[in-house]
Amino acid sequence: MINENQAVLDYIAARKLSNTNYYELASTSLNPAQTYGSRSQPVVLVITDNSLKLLSTTLTGFGILQVPNDFEISSTLQWTGIVMVRSSSPLGQFVVNSGATGYINGALMLQAGSQFALTNNNTGSGGTTPATFTISYSCEAIDAAMGNRPLKVVSHTETTY
Numbered sequence: 001m002i003n004e005n006q007a008v009l010d011y012i013a014a015r016k017l018s019n020t021n022y023y024e025l026a027s028t029s030l031n032p033a034q035t036y037g038s039r040s041q042p043v044v045l046v047i048t049d050n051s052l053k054l055l056s057t058t059l060t061g062f063g064i065l066q067v068p069n070d071f072e073i074s075s076t077l078q079w080t081g082i083v084m085v086r087s088s089s090p091l092g093q094f095v096v097n098s099g100a101t102g103y104i105n106g107a108l109m110l111q112a113g114s115q116f117a118l119t120n121n122n123t124g125s126g127g128t129t130p131a132t133f134t135i136s137y138s139c140e141a142i143d144a145a146m147g148n149r150p151l152k153v154v155s156h157t158e159t160t161y
Contacts (some may be wrong), residue, residue: 005111008084011146012066016043022064025051036061042145044079063145071095073133077102080138081145084109100133103124106141 015022021043023036028049037043042063051070058076059065074097085094085105094110101121 003108008064008082008109008146012044012064013044016046022046024048025059027057030059032058032059034060035064037081039080039144043146069093073097073100073102075100077104077133079104079105079106080141082109082142084111086111096133102138103134104112105136106138107144108135 007066017026021037021041023043024046026048027043036045036059039062041062043060044064046066047068047092050068051072052067053070053072053074054077055072055074060076060078061080063081065079065081067083067085068086069085070093071083071085072095077100079102083106085092085108087110092110094108
């Protein structure tokens with residue numbers, strides 16, 4: 001059986017080696033006005049901090065987003081492709097707080113050495129705005145993030161016997 005985590009890590013390493021649409025950035029260097037990558041040219045964006053906390057920053061992109069340990073969303077994330085959260089600590093977290101907006105369209109991969117907590121603080125009580133954040137699985141978005149173009153039906157014919 002193929003290890004999907006290792007396949008993504010190998011792909012990230014190959015993109016780093018080729019330096020093709022590959023970025024390593026500290027979370028403080030993220031540009032909220034920039035869209036990282038596009039549908040036709042997805043990127044690999046590796047966050048170099050110990051965690052990524054989108055408290056008031058917007059992050060938009062296409063491709064693979066790799067985050068170490070903790071990923072907390074309180075503002076807007078719009079990512080098409082793969083979001084991989086890796087843990088080197090005893091407990092990594094992926095947290096969607098109330099007021100978070102946006103989506104992950106593709107796949108969310110929580111890679112852990114021990115345990116991961118997936119939390120959605122979407123209570124909406126006490127006058128807070130509920131989160132409008134979605135995670136949806138998309139084979140097409142995953143294929144595009146990995147540099148594979150999905151199959152497309154160009155034409156078809158049907159015959160009878």
